[in-house]
Amino acid sequence: MNTVLVLMLFVVSAYQVHNTAGCDVSNGSWVYDDSYPLYNASSCSFILKAFDCVGNGRPDKDYLKYRWQPFECNLPTFNGTDILMRFKGKSIMFVGDSLSSNQWQSLACMVYTSITPQPNYTLFRQGELSTFAFPEYNVQLLFSRNPLLVDVVSTKVGRVLKLDSISLENQKLWNETSVVIFDTWHWWLHVGRKQPWDLIQVGNQTYEDMDRLVAYEKALNTWAKWVDSNVDLAKTKVFFQGVSPDHQNASDWTLNPKSEAMNCTAESEPLPAGSENPSAHPAEQVAEKVLRSMLKPASLLNVTTLSHLRKDGHPSVYGLGGSRGLDCTHWCLSGVPDTWNVLLYAALTES
Ligand SMILES: *[C@@H]1O[C@H](CO)[C@@H](O)[C@H](O)[C@H]1NC(C)=O
Numbered sequence: 001m002n003t004v005l006v007l008m009l010f011v012v013s014a015y016q017v018h019n020t021a022g023c024d025v026s027n028g029s030w031v032y033d034d035s036y037p038l039y040n041a042s043s044c045s046f047i048l049k050a051f052d053c054v055g056n057g058r059p060d061k062d063y064l065k066y067r068w069q070p071f072e073c074n075l076p077t078f079n080g081t082d083i084l085m086r087f088k089g090k091s092i093m094f095v096g097d098s099l100s101s102n103q104w105q106s107l108a109c110m111v112y113t114s115i116t117p118q119p120n121y122t123l124f125r126q127g128e129l130s131t132f133a134f135p136e137y138n139v140q141l142l143f144s145r146n147p148l149l150v151d152v153v154s155t156k157v158g159r160v161l162k163l164d165s166i167s168l169e170n171q172k173l174w175n176e177t178s179v180v181i182f183d184t185w186h187w188w189l190h191v192g193r194k195q196p197w198d199l200i201q202v203g204n205q206t207y208e209d210m211d212r213l214v215a216y217e218k219a220l221n222t223w224a225k226w227v228d229s230n231v232d233l234a235k236t237k238v239f240f241q242g243v244s245p246d247h248q249n250a251s252d253w254t255l256n257p258k259s260e261a262m263n264c265t266a267e268s269e270p271l272p273a274g275s276e277n278p279s280a281h282p283a284e285q286v287a288e289k290v291l292r293s294m295l296k297p298a299s300l301l302n303v304t305t306l307s308h309l310r311k312d313g314h315p316s317v318y319g320l321g322g323s324r325g326l327d328c329t330h331w332c333l334s335g336v337p338d339t340w341n342v343l344l345y346a347a348l349t350e351s
């Protein structure tokens with residue numbers, strides 16, 4: 001009985017990324033730092049236009065200058081050479097939606113620009129898998145586009161979202177990687193033309209639709225069970241990228257009824273610490289619950305709160321712009337995902 005209790009307590013406290021001193025690196029504030037940004041995005045021609053805000057003409061520049069400062073400790077200085085040395089012959093893979101791609105591109109540019117002379121790289125895409133490789137170092141940074149993590153299968157009756165199934169192909173891919181950072185959330189909300197399935201299946205039951213948070217939780221449980229029964233922690237480190245908040249609706253962050261802001265357009269500075277939403281995002285709560293239940297808990301990259309403060313960090317009209325409109329969901333590069341990668345770096349190097 002006691003052993004079970006102790007074990008449960010251990011699991012509860014083990015899953016969020018803390019540094020070795022037990023400091024909560026996600027609790028802090030954004031401070032203006034003249035040495036920022038960590039890189040000049042124009043040095044990384046591979047950065048997608050959607051994220052290249054400076055290149056797309058964003059006029060204000062202060063948003064590039066903020067460094068995340070935890071209250072009770074300092075984050076390590078990111079060292080790309082160190083990453084390449086540690087992961088020689090290995091790979092780091094982001095699995096998820098376009099926010100994973102946002103973080104993957106950020107990491108590639110952080111590593112690439114931190115080495116002088118600039119190293120050679122190759123970048124190729126095969127199906128849904130993009131591989132950024134440093135041939136001289138034999139290190140690969142990958143992005144596997146997979147916004148739901150579970151399978152969508154085409155059948156006679158349409159596209160079926162199978163909440164309890166992960167393809168063998170994906171299982172092999174995940175199993176062969178040294179570090180995997182998973183992310184899924186935004187696609188669970190899609191309806192109409194953007195919804196990539198027609199029916200939902202659980203076991204032998206099919207449904208026209210269901211509560212999306214419930215479906216999300218079932219899929220995450222499938223993923224968690226897979227990690228628990230397949231991952232060899234000595235070979236593979238597993239992270240879960242917390243929910244990335246958007247700033248579509250200013251009522252989510254401004255309490256000032258006279259404020260004219262409606263969305264992230266024209267936002268040019270972060271919110272001060274303490275402006276967090278008092279209640280966690282419902283999807284974040286689901287993800288936390290599933291992570292807590294895991295036998296081999298994936299480490300949570302707790303990016304939700306710190307990103308919530310960055311209403312100024314989105315491309316707004318300086319993403320794809322034009323008819324694609326306003327983007328208050330993704331993040332400019334350089335920008336907020338660089339900090340997600342500093343947290344990842346801290347977690348990978350401090351243990
Ligand atoms: C964050 O740190 C401050 C200052 O150390 C502390 O007062 C506060 O309780 C912490 N917040 C959380 C959520 O841990």
Ligand SMILES: *[C@@H]1O[C@H](CO)[C@@H](O)[C@H](O)[C@H]1NC(C)=O
Binds near residue numbers: 016026027288
């Ligand atoms: C994430 O960090 C914030 C800020 O410290 C904290 O309030 C929140 O509880 C953390 N989430 C989890 C799941 O630990």
Ligand SMILES: *[C@@H]1O[C@H](CO)[C@@H](O)[C@H](O)[C@H]1NC(C)=O
Binds near residue numbers: 040
């Ligand atoms: C980034 O590089 C471009 C092209 O080399 C240059 O024009 C620009 O001034 C640089 N920006 C910063 C902030 O150094």
Ligand SMILES: *[C@@H]1O[C@H](CO)[C@@H](O)[C@H](O)[C@H]1NC(C)=O
Binds near residue numbers: 081
């Ligand atoms: C970065 O890491 C490399 C390899 O571990 C090390 O030789 C170098 O001194 C580090 N650079 C800094 C600035 O700490």
Ligand SMILES: *[C@@H]1O[C@H](CO)[C@@H](O)[C@H](O)[C@H]1NC(C)=O
Binds near residue numbers: 118119
């Ligand atoms: C890049 O590749 C070229 C051609 O293979 C090679 O000559 C050069 O030394 C490489 N550069 C670095 C920095 O390794």
Ligand SMILES: *[C@@H]1O[C@H](CO)[C@@H](O)[C@H](O)[C@H]1NC(C)=O
Binds near residue numbers: 175231235
């Ligand atoms: C993943 O690797 C573990 C051992 O490292 C093995 O037990 C498991 O069967 C593998 N799963 C797949 C789908 O390859």
Ligand SMILES: *[C@@H]1O[C@H](CO)[C@@H](O)[C@H](O)[C@H]1NC(C)=O
Binds near residue numbers: 203204
């Ligand atoms: C699902 O269907 C298969 C084959 O029709 C059957 O063998 C199995 O028992 C069913 N499972 C459940 C949970 O009903």
Ligand SMILES: *[C@@H]1O[C@H](CO)[C@@H](O)[C@H](O)[C@H]1NC(C)=O
Binds near residue numbers: 251
């Ligand atoms: C923004 O949120 C508020 C409060 O939830 C709601 O009344 C309003 O309709 C929302 N605006 C848009 C454009 O969705």
Ligand SMILES: *[C@@H]1O[C@H](CO)[C@@H](O)[C@H](O)[C@H]1NC(C)=O
Binds near residue numbers: 260262
């Ligand atoms: C975004 O907010 C600005 C004002 O802050 C407003 O002019 C614009 O119409 C809004 N765009 C959308 C798509 O709601």
